Amino acid sequence: MPPTPPEAAAVFGERLDLAEHYVALLGTTGITRGLIGPREGPRLWDRHILNCAALSPLIPRRDFTQAVIDVGSGAGLPGVVLAIARPDLHVHLVEPLARRTAWLSEAVHELGLDNVTIHTTRAESLWGTLTAPWVTARAVTGIVQLAEWTLPLLSVPGQVLALKGSRGPTELAEAERALHRLGVARCEAVRLGSPRAEDATTVLRLLVDRPVDAKRFRAQGSSSAGSARRRRDRAKSGGDGKVSDRGDRPTSR
Numbered sequence: 001m002p003p004t005p006p007e008a009a010a011v012f013g014e015r016l017d018l019a020e021h022y023v024a025l026l027g028t029t030g031i032t033r034g035l036i037g038p039r040e041g042p043r044l045w046d047r048h049i050l051n052c053a054a055l056s057p058l059i060p061r062r063d064f065t066q067a068v069i070d071v072g073s074g075a076g077l078p079g080v081v082l083a084i085a086r087p088d089l090h091v092h093l094v095e096p097l098a099r100r101t102a103w104l105s106e107a108v109h110e111l112g113l114d115n116v117t118i119h120t121t122r123a124e125s126l127w128g129t130l131t132a133p134w135v136t137a138r139a140v141t142g143i144v145q146l147a148e149w150t151l152p153l154l155s156v157p158g159q160v161l162a163l164k165g166s167r168g169p170t171e172l173a174e175a176e177r178a179l180h181r182l183g184v185a186r187c188e189a190v191r192l193g194s195p196r197a198e199d200a201t202t203v204l205r206l207l208v209d210r211p212v213d214a215k216r217f218r219a220q221g222s223s224s225a226g227s228a229r230r231r232r233d234r235a236k237s238g239g240d241g242k243v244s245d246r247g248d249r250p251t252s253r
């Protein structure tokens with residue numbers, strides 16, 4: 001297993017042993033069962049764990065439990081990392097592929113995490129049944145399609161936090177008008193500095209201050225304008241937006 005970097009202690013505090021255990025699971029059965037690419041083993045900490053943990057300071061601590069919906073969790077990135085770093089949060093992992101959620105269930109059980117719920121389904125199928133003030137996602141799809149899938153999951157006020165790489169600000173600039181049309185009140189690209197990051201990390205933050213009606217997206221989803229926008233969005237982001245059962249690419253950060 002890759003050695004634990006010194007920054008990890010500051011991020012995980014007394015739950016560092018849990019983070020190390022999760023890295024060990026990712027680096028063994030996570031790889032053999034195809035949840036994470038075989039070349040990711042040596043860079044699990046830098047490219048995955050610390051990259052995902054960078055989201056944590058964007059969710060302020062409250063004196064009550066806040067829910068987070070992590071969409072397209074794959075091997076639990078960033079949802080499991082947040083659940084380990086932040087026992088004050090309850091994290092819902094949303095992942096449609098049963099093969100992946102089977103591994104996630106075993107991992108969550110082995111880590112003894114009691115602040116995680118796993119949903120084997122697509123984000124859109126939870127519209128009207130699950131809401132939270134925070135939605136997180138990494139490497140799932142382009143920002144406009146992600147907004148379509150996730151804005152109906154937000155309680156108000158609420159935020160989508162999408163982890164991106166150095167191209168994040170450009171992606172946001174290109175998507176801003178479409179995002180406002182979908183009901184986003186404000187959006188910004190937050191640059192996160194990490195001395196160990198291979199690539200600059202950006203979080204695209206979408207703020208919503210009134211409920212977003214999912215019916216609008218159902219209607220848009222059937223329109224040719226909606227389909228054309230999604231095709232453009234996918235092409236720009238490199239995200240496929242499809243649910244395929246191949247091994248995860250490292251990320252499209």
Ligand SMILES: C[S@@+](CC[C@H](N)C(=O)[O-])C[C@H]1O[C@@H](n2cnc3c(N)ncnc32)[C@H](O)[C@@H]1O
Binds near residue numbers: 074075096138241249
């Ligand atoms: C490239 S993987 C990224 C996994 C993880 N977030 C990471 O950074 O390693 C994208 C994941 O999104 C899931 N996904 C695709 N469409 C989805 C949808 N509509 N709702 C929820 N998850 C979806 C896929 O099954 C896949 O596991």
